[in-house]
Amino acid sequence: MKLWGGRFTKDTDSLVEDFHSSISFDKRLYRQDIRGSMAHARMLGETGIIAREDAENIIRGLQQILADLEAGRGELSVHAEDIHMNVEQLLIERVGEVGKKLHTARSRNDQVALDTRMFLKEEIVEISELLIKTQQALVELAEQHTDTVMPGYTHLQKAQPITFAHHLMAYFEMFQRDWQRLRDCYGRTDVCPLGSGALAGTTFPIDREMVAEELGFNRISTNSLDGVSDRDYVIEFAAAASLIMTHLSRLCEEIILWASDEFSFINLDDAYSTGSSIMPQKKNPDVAELVRGKSGRVYGHLMALLTMVKGLPLAYNKDLQEDKEALFDIIDTVKKSLLVFAPMIATITVNTGRMYQGAGGGFTNATDVADYLVNKGMGFRDAHRIVGELVFYAIEQEKELEKLTLAEYRQFADMFEEDIFQAIAISTCVERRNVPGGPAPVRVKEAVAQAKVVMETNSKEYNDKN
Template identity: 45%
Template sequence: MAAKKTARKTAKSKTGKSWHGRLTAEADTATARLLASLDVDHALWKYDIAGSLAHAKMLREIEVLSAAEYAKIKAGLLGVARAIEAGRVDMPIELEDIHMVIESALIKRIGPAGGKLHTGRSRNDQVALDLRLWARDATAGLVEGIAELQQAFVGLARRQGKVVMPAYTHLQRAQPIVAGHAMLAYVEMLQRDADRLADAAVRINVCPLGSGAVAGTSLPLDRARTAELLGFPKFTRNSIDATSDRDFLAELCFCCAMLGVHLSRWAEDWIIYSSTEFGLVELHDAYCTSSSMMPQKKNADTLELIRGKSASGIAQLVGMLTLMKGLPLAYDRDMQDDKRFAFQAVKDMQSVLAVAPGIVASASLGEEKIAADIDAGFLDATALAEYLVNKGVPFRKAHGLVGRLVAQAEAQNLTLLELPMQTLQKACPKITPDVKQHLGPANVVKRYVPEGAGGAKQLDQQLRYWKRKLG
C-alpha cells in the first residue's frame, strides 16, 4: 500500500531533467538526494563552463550553430559563470549535477538556443572533460606547492646545513652527517612526487570531448579543434574508454597518497626530533599548541595533523580503486563518487602544502643540544672500521675488531677517540696515531668520498644542484 502511495506522489514529472522524455515518474526526495552529486561536483563549474564555451565555438565552426545562436550561448554562459561566482544560481538537487544546473540556468537566461549547446555531447564525455581539466590544474598546483616546500628545506640546509648531527637507522644513532644532508633527503623525496605528478599530467592532458555517451556521434564534430581550444595536445582514440576511464584520477590519488606518506615520514622525524629527549629541531611557536591542563607543553600539533593526513590520502586511493574494480564498460553511475575520492585527496595535500613550507622556513636546528650529545653512540665506529680496511684489514675482520673496541669503550664510559693508543694497538697493531684524525664525528664527515654522501663537500655540491633545479 505504501509503495502505491509513493508511486502516486511521484507520478508527475516537472524537473526538466535531460531524460524527461523517456521517464514520466518523478523521484521522491530520498531518491533525488541519492542521485544528486551537486554537493561535490559544484566545484567543477568553471571547468564545465570552459568546456561548454569550447564546444559551442566548435559547433559554430562546423555550422551546427548559427552565428546568432553561438553569440547568445557564449554570452549566456559567461553570464551564468558570473552568477554562479556571485552565488546567484539555484542548485536544486532535482537537477542532480552541475552540468544540468548550468544548462538549466543557460536556457532560462537565453531561451531555446541554450538547448542546442548539448548537441553532440553527453554528460559522460562532458564530466570526463571537466575532471581532466580539474585534474590538470590540480597537478600543477600540487607541483607548485611541492616546489615551495623544497625551497624551504633548501633554505634551512643553507642556513644551518654544516652542523654535524647523527643520522639514524632503526631510530638508533648510526653515522655522523652534516644536517643539510638530512634536509635534502626530504627534497629528494619531494622531487619524486613532483616528477610523478608531472608524469601523471601527461595522461591527464588528453581531451575526451566528442566521445558522446559511449559510441560517438553521427555529427561531424571537430575533436582536434575542441582539444586545441581547451589546451589539450591530443584527444582520446576510443569513445568507450574515454567515457569510462578514471585511471587518471586513480593515478592522481596515488600521487597524493605517496606525497602524503613522504610528508608523514618528515612529520614523524620532526615530531621526534623536536621532543626534549632529542632536541634536534626547534619549531616556531606559531606551528605548535599547548595543553588545556599542562602549562609547560609545546606540542607539534601541525606536524601530527600532517602525519594524520597521510591516512586520508591512502584511504582515498583505496576507495577510488575499489570503486572502479568491478565496473563493466563503459560509464556506470558508480563513477559519480569518483570525485569524492579525488577531490578529498587533492584537498588534503593542498591543506598540508599550504602550511608545511612555513613550518620548515621558521624552524631551526638545536645546535647546542646537538653539539652536547654528538659524541654519544659511537657514530665514528664505521669510520674506524674503514680506517682498518685502508690498513689492509679485511672488512669483516675490521668490523669485529671495532665491535669489541666499542664494547670496551662503552664499559669505561669513553668514546673511541678517548681510548688509549695502547688499547687500540692491542686490538690491532696496524692502528697508528694518525687514527685520531679519523675519529670523532667532525673528522668523519670531512672524509666522506662518494657523491651523494653526508659530508660538507657533498652538501655544497647538492646545494648547487638544487639551486639550478629549483631556481
C-alpha cells in the first residue's frame, strides 16, 4: 500500500507506476536523503515534536539502512516511487510504527530540494578539484614552453607570433573563470529548504536553523514557496558546466588540429589515442574528439532544464522530477571529461621546431614592420597602408618579408634602415610584446608564477569546503 494512499480507492496503473517512479535514478541521493532524515528526526526530538526516544530509534534505524545500502544490501522498490518513500518504507519495516513519525513537519517537496542541494554541493567541490588539476596540467606544460614560439591565429589564419605557453595560459584563464562560477554557484546552492513543507511551511514549532547547521548549510531559505520550487541552482550549475565543456571543447579542437599532419605541432601520447580498424598507420585523437562531442550533450541538458521550468506556476510541480536525470548526466559527463583531459595534456609531446617554422610563415611579422615605421615617426594608418602594399609585393615575388632586400624595402618608404631585419626577426617580434598580459617570455613566466599562487588559493578554498 502507498504511504500516501488513504484518499485513493484504486491502485496505480502499472504503466503509470513505471512512468511515475523515479527510484531508477534518484537512488543516487540515498546518502543525502538519509543524512537529511537523521537531522530532521534529531530536530523533532530536540523540539519535543516527537519523543526523544522515538527520535533516537528512528536515527538508529536510518543508520542501519545507510550501512546496508552502502554494503549493497537492502532492496529499493519501484512501487515505493522514489528514494524518499523507499527509505521511509525500509525504516518502518525496521523500527515499526515509530518510523511513521519521521515525516512529521516535512514534505517530499522540501525533502527532495534538500537532497538535491546537498548532492550538488558535494559534486561542485569535486568538479572544482578536477578543474584545479586541469589548470595544473596546463601550467606545468606552459612552464616548459615559455620560450617556444608558435603562430597565433585569427580566423584560423596566421596572424602574429606568440609563445606556446601564452596560448596555454589563455585556457588557464578560462578554467579559472569556470572555477569562480562554480564557487558562486556553490554559494547559491548552500541554502537549506527543509521546513518549507509542501509549499506553506508547517504548524509545528520546528528549528530550521538547527537542521541547516547540522547538515552544513550556510543559511535557510526565506520563502516556503520558493524553497520547494526553486531550481535556479541546478540551471546555474548546468550553465557553468556548459561553459566548462565549451572551454574543453575549444582546446580539444586545437589539439586535434595541432596533432594533424598538416600542423604537426604536437604528438599525443599513445595512451590517449586510438587506431583504425582498416588503416594501420592511423593515430586518432579520439579522447579530444569525444570531449568535444560530449559538450553538445551538456548543452542539451541546459536547454531541457530551462524549458522545464519556464512555464511552471508556483509551487511544486511533478515536472521538477525531470531535473535529476539531466543533473546527474551533466555531472557524470563533466567529471569524466576532466578526469581524462588533464593527463592527456600532461603527456603531450611538443614539436618546437615545427611550431617555430610555422610562426615564420604567413607574414606574421607584418604588424611589426608597421610598428617599425611608427617608431620612425609615421602615422599608423599610413604605415598600415604601406606595409599592405609591401606584403602584396612580397607575395608577387614569392618571398617572406625577412627575405626582401633593404633596397626593396626603401621602394616603399625611405624610413627603412638596416635595423628593419632585426626588428622583424620572429624572436624579436615575440620578445618586444613585453606588456602585461602579452606573449613575451618574461611576461608569460610572470603569468605562470601568478597562476601557481591562484591555484594554491583555489586548493585551499577547496580543502576548506571539505
